[in-house]
Amino acid sequence: MSLEVRYSIRARKEEIDLLEYIIEKFGQEKAKEVFFRIEKVLEEISIMPEMFQVSTKKEGLRRCVFSK
Known part of the structure; x- marks a missing residue:
């Protein structure tokens, strides 16, 4: 079963x-x-x-870093 991935407004703007x-x-x-x-x-x-690594900033978040 897949979980829902939700963007923060900031994350969506940064992606754009x-x-x-x-x-x-x-x-x-x-x-x-x-x-x-x-x-x-x-x-x-x-x-x-x-x-993916658990976020140290906010509970329930995961950290994923993109690179070339």
């Missing part, structure tokens, strides 16, 4: 800002690639959240 930056600097294809990678990781989080 990131994708707009990538479009501007690297093009739409790269932005699509990053978007789909984010979606894939969110799906993994919903299925098996334990594979």
Whole structure:
């Protein structure tokens, strides 16, 4: 059973800002690639959240870091 992944308003805005930056600097294809990678990781989080580090800032959150 998958859990619901919810965005904070800040997280959604940061994702949009990131994708707009990538479009501007690297093009739409790269932005699509990053978007789909984010979606894939969110799906993994919903299925098996334990594979990601527990947040030290807020109970019930997990931490996932993206890199190149």
